[in-house]
Each structure stands twice: as structure tokens, then as C-alpha cells.
Amino acid sequence: xxxxxxxxxxxxxxxxxxxxxxxxxxxxxxxxxxxxxxxxxxxxxxxxxxxxxxxxxxxxxxxxx
Amino acid sequence: xxxxxxxxxxxxxxxxxxxxxxxxxxxxxxxxxxxxxxxxxxxxxxxxxxxxxxxxxxxxxxxxxxxxxxxxxxxxxxxxxxxxxxxxxxxxxxxxxxxxxxxxxxxxxxxxxxxxxxxxxxxxxxxxxxxxxxxxxxxxxxxxxxxxxxxxxxxxxxxxxxxxxxxxxxxxxxxxxxxxxxxxxxxxxxxxxxxxxxxxxxxxxxxxxxxxxxxxxxxxxxxxxxxxxxxxxxxxxxxxxxxxxxxxxxxxxxxxxxxxxxxxxxxxxxxxxxx
Ligand code: SF4
Ligand SMILES: [Zn+2]
Numbered sequence: 001x002x003x004x005x006x007x008x009x010x011x012x013x014x015x016x017x018x019x020x021x022x023x024x025x026x027x028x029x030x031x032x033x034x035x036x037x038x039x040x041x042x043x044x045x046x047x048x049x050x051x052x053x054x055x056x057x058x059x060x061x062x063x064x065x
Numbered sequence: 066x067x068x069x070x071x072x073x074x075x076x077x078x079x080x081x082x083x084x085x086x087x088x089x090x091x092x093x094x095x096x097x098x099x100x101x102x103x104x105x106x107x108x109x110x111x112x113x114x115x116x117x118x119x120x121x122x123x124x125x126x127x128x129x130x131x132x133x134x135x136x137x138x139x140x141x142x143x144x145x146x147x148x149x150x151x152x153x154x155x156x157x158x159x160x161x162x163x164x165x166x167x168x169x170x171x172x173x174x175x176x177x178x179x180x181x182x183x184x185x186x187x188x189x190x191x192x193x194x195x196x197x198x199x200x201x202x203x204x205x206x207x208x209x210x211x212x213x214x215x216x217x218x219x220x221x222x223x224x225x226x227x228x229x230x231x232x233x234x235x236x237x238x239x240x241x242x243x244x245x246x247x248x249x250x251x252x253x254x255x256x257x258x259x260x261x262x263x264x265x266x267x268x269x270x271x272x273x274x275x276x277x278x279x280x281x282x283x284x285x286x287x288x289x290x291x292x293x294x295x296x297x298x299x300x301x302x303x304x305x306x307x308x309x310x311x312x313x314x315x316x317x318x319x320x321x322x323x324x325x326x327x328x329x330x331x332x333x334x335x336x337x338x339x340x
Contacts (some may be wrong), residue, residue: 002134002204002206002207003204004145005142005145005146005203006145006230010235010311011229011230011232011235011313012092012235012311012313013145013146013147013199013200013203013313013314015200015203015204016186016200016201016202016203016204018204019202019204038091039090039091039092039093041090041091041093056133056134056206056207057133057207057209059133060132060133060207060208060209060212061209064133064135
């Protein structure tokens with residue numbers, strides 16, 4: 001949906017790293033390398049990045065509830 | 066050395082406790098604590114997680130919201146934004162007091178934005194200029210053409226035991242490994258070296274050695290000693306620990322330590338009065 005502000009499990013703030021993560025991926029880095037460079041170490045935090053699909057902008061075009 | 070310095074040293078000898086910063090990677094600092102027990106540092110860890118006060122957004126009132134996300138969704142996201150906390154000017158409100166009543170319990174904020182564009186944490190304006198989001202780039206919600214967002218609210222001092230948004234960091238510790246190579250000339254040296262997933266063991270001019278620089282990266286997983294018990298001897302020190310703080314930014318490491326100990330201290334005092 002949209003990148004969570006923090007890791008679900010450990011509470012580390014993550015959302016501010018999402019754009020950097022995307023630009024690393026665009027530059028052809030593997031997710032492993034991108035996350036290592038951003039200091040996303042624990043696998044709980046890594047799962048937040050790997051599991052996120054940015055859909056908010058698509059959903060935003062429709063009327064809410 | 067001054068007299069005061071000598072006194073301090075004498076006292077330190079009595080306790081034999083030592084702390085030193087051994088590494089800092091991104092937001093995580095690791096300290097080597099000597100002369101402590103697991104029960105002791107775990108009580109500090111738990112106090113730091115649940116009893117150290119920080120600021121976090123607690124109430125949000127929406128004026129306009131035509132963004133893709135529901136009000137409560139945005140309020141929840143705002144609550145998780147970590148805020149630089151001025152620990153000397155703010156206090157945790159007592160249970161029966163409305164935090165809005167006194168300036169020392171809360172700080173007000175507001176935001177209004179029109180699409181298109183990303184609403185970021187940097188857009189929040191607080192009534193106290195010392196309070197700021199630690200990561201201003203944090204995305205709150207993306208507004209499309211014609212969408213609007215406007216809200217006001219308060220951030221309140223609180224404790225991690227009530228909600229983890231008030232925790233100052235993620236804190237953990239592990240034992241300090243003791244790794245010995247019993248037989249450095251072993252024939253299978255290279256396969257022993259390869260058995261360590263952290264690359265602690267290496268072969269140098271035909272001898273199997275421990276890479277001392279990496280010693281603290283050992284996770285005590287035991288893979289090396291399990292596969293090659295006649296070559297490797299693995300144990301850990303009883304009274305030394307690697308204590309790590311992944312700081313979420315609200316407070317400095319030293320402030321977290323200090324506040325945690327103050328919290329424990331006041332609990333002990335309360336108990337000793339009650340007994
Ligand atoms: S215990 Fe695990 S991490 Fe430590 S040296 Fe052995 S294999 Fe490596
Ligand atoms: Zn995590």
C-alpha cells in the first residue's frame with residue numbers, strides 16, 4: 001500500500017529510506033546490497049522493504065469508502 | 066591525576082564495571098560492558114525500552130482530508146514519526162491529568178497541504194521550534210491533483226510501556242565470544258575457515274587463525290565448533306557483554322542510559338520506603 005513509517009517488529013523508522021532504496025534498485029543494485037548500504041540490518045526490517053508494493057497512488061484515483 | 070580523579074578510580078575498582086564504545090554503524094552503537102551480569106543489564110535494557118520518556122504524536126484532529134488514506138490511517142502514521150525530544154523541558158503527564166492543560170506535557174502541531182505532491186514529516190510545524198521530526202524525509206501520504214489535507218494535533222510525552230512509539234530505540238545484548246583454535250595446522254584448515262558464516266576464521270600462511278578484528282561479529286552460532294570439535298573450541302565470557310542501542314533518534318545514547326537508571330533508581334527508592 002504505502003511504505004510503513006516503522007518496522008512492524010522492532011520499531012526502527014524506515015519510511016525515510018524508501019526513496020533511496022528505490023533509486024538504488026533503479027541503479028541496478030540487488031535488494032541485498034541496497035539494504036546493506038542503507039543500514040537496514042535485521043531481517044524484520046528487510047521484510048518490510050521486500051514486502052511493500054506502492055499502491056497508494058493507484059488507489060488514490062478512486063473515491064474513498 | 067587530580068584527587069577527584071583518584072577517588073573516582075578507587076570507586077570504579079570497587080565495582081569493576083567498565084563501558085566502552087566499540088562500534089557505531091548507521092544508528093546502532095555497541096558498547097562493551099565489563100563486570101556485569103545478564104540480570105543487571107537486562108533490567109537496564111527493559112527500563113530503557115519501557116520507562117524512558119519521549120515525545121510522540123498522540124492526538125490528531127482532521128479539518129480536511131481528501132487524500133487516499135483514511136483519517137485514522139494518517140493519524141497512526143503520524144504517531145510513529147519519531148520526534149527530537151527535549152528531555153529537560155517536557156515531562157510525562159500523570160494519569161489523571163489532561164496533557165493539554167500544561168505546556169510541559171505536550172506540544173501542538175499543524176499541517177495543511179494541497180496536491181499534487183508528497184506530504185512529508187518536514188511539513189509539520191510545531192509550536193515549540195526545538196521539536197522537529199528526526200527524519201524530515203519521512204513520507205506521510207502522497208496527494209494527487211485536487212486532493213487536500215489539513216489537520217492539527219498534539220504530541221505528548223509518554224513511556225514505551227504504553228505504546229512502543231514512545232520507546233527511544235531497539236536495545237539488545239549478546240555475550241562476548243572466546244574462540245580458540247586448538248590445532249592451527251589442521252589439514253582441513255580451509256574447510257574449517259569456510260564453516261563460519263561471518264568469516265571469523267581465516268587461513269594465513271598455512272595456519273588457521275581467528276580474525277580478531279571481527280571477533281565481536283561472532284553470533285555464537287556454534288557452527289564452527291559443532292562441525293570441527295577437535296579444531297575449534299568455542300565458549301563465551303561470563304561477565305562481558307556487547308550492549309547495542311539502535312537509537313531511533315529522540316534521545317542521545319547517554320540520555321537513554323541515564324533516564325533508564327533514574328527510572329530504576331526511583332523504583333528501588335519507592336520499594337525501600339514501602340518495606
Ligand atoms: S560461533 Fe558461528 S559466528 Fe562465531 S566463529 Fe563460530 S561459526 Fe563463526
Ligand atoms: Zn525491524
